[in-house]
Amino acid sequence: MGLVHEIIDGFDAAEPVRRVARREELLLGAPLPSPMRPPRAYRPIEAVHFPAHFVPQGFEPPRGIFESDHLRVERQTMAGFRQPFYHRNCDVDELSYQVHGTRTLMTERGSLDLVAGDFSRIPVTVAHDNHAHDDIHILFYVPAHVEELRPPVRASELVLPPFAGWTPEVRNLMTTECLGGPEHDVVMTPVDERLLLEQANAEPERINVLRASGDDGQTEWLYRSAQVRIGHTTIERSDGREYRTHRDADDIQYQISGRRVLVTQLGVLELEPGDFVRVPVGVAFTSIVTEPSAHLTVLSALAVPQVAETTKTGTVLGVPELDALRSAG
Known part of the structure; x- marks a missing residue:
């Protein structure tokens, strides 16, 4: 009999957690027959994969992965060009x-220049562009508003030119609502980008860069809002005998580096860099x-459905x- 433990927590990090012993073959097992409520088939765990290495290509809009009325998660790739307009969000912080x-990132x-491992947050209403x-x-x-939970490692400053070869132009500025989603622009007008960037002289606040320390076995929380927390998780090794269940939150994960086996009550997935996965509320999982x-x-704290096409689906594995x-490692 393989004993494991299930940690039951809530979205509020201050909420006490419960730790209960479980038999793993039952925790992951099929339900017993019941005349009162016949078992139904549950949708298996799913993943969406994009290459984790750079693939040269022309401009394309960001690719939506998960989307709801209170959170959107996208992936974007760019090479040697700018996005075609400045952008201002009416209702969200853009991280x-x-x-x-x-x-x-020009705001x-x-x-400031961003490199691999950098987190950044553009506060609501701050116009920005990327090269x-x-x-x-x-x-x-x-x-909005999103709180930063760690001290910054560096911050933006007024830099002209912001990148080599830059020359000031009159460019469009697009303003959006509804989480900046496609077809949710409300107005687009020309803007003098030199004047826009020189606004930094009048702004006391800056765009901060946060980085995770990479402490083993921990999720380092970097941002928090009323309904969303964003963090970075590092695991050196794990036998996966401690499961976790969020009683009131979906858990969206993006594999940055290394490989791991995600074990859930909805199936098992082998994750590699570039994989997105969502563990629904109430589902026990481990790695x-x-x-x-x-x-x-x-x-x-609210459900965030997957909107991208599924790349791989979880399978059922026994203990x-x-x-x-x-034991393979």
Whole structure:
């Protein structure tokens, strides 16, 4: 009999957690027959994969992965060009994680260069544009206001020119509502970009860059709003005998580096860099890790459906098969 433990927590980090013993074969097992409520088929766990390495291509809009009325998660890649307009959000803070390459972020609160591992947050109403090289980044649109939970490692400043070869132009400025989603622009008008960038002289606040320390076995929370928390999780090794269940939150994860086996009550997935996955509220999960692994963790107090096409689907593994994976490392 394989005993494991299930940690039951809530979205509120201050809420006490419960730790209960479970038999793993029952925790992951099929329900028993019941005349009162016949078992139904549950949708297996799913993942969406995009290359974690840079693939040269022309401009394309960000690709939506998960979307609801209170959170959007996108992936974008850019190379040697700017997005075609400045952008201002009416209702959300726009956060990003730099996966690969470098990207120059230009805003009314200053400009800065982002490298792999950098988190940044553009507060609501702050106009911004990007110029990127061999870039992959993840975007999070979260209703304002979002709190930064760690001290910044550096911050934006007024830089003219913001990147080599820049010449000031009159460019469009697009204003959006509804989490900055497609077809939710409310107005687009020309703007003098030199004047826009020089606004940093009048703004006391700056765009901060946050980075995770990479402490083993922990989720380091970097941002928090009323309904969303965003963090970075590092695992050196794990036998996956401690499960976690969020009683009131979806858990969205993006695999940054390393490989791990995600074990859930809805199936098992082997995750690699570039994989997105969502563990729904109330579903117990754990990770078997035999090499250093890092992933983004996004907790959402409200459901966030997947809108991208599924790439792979979880399979059912028994405890002997899981134990074989544990012993393989």
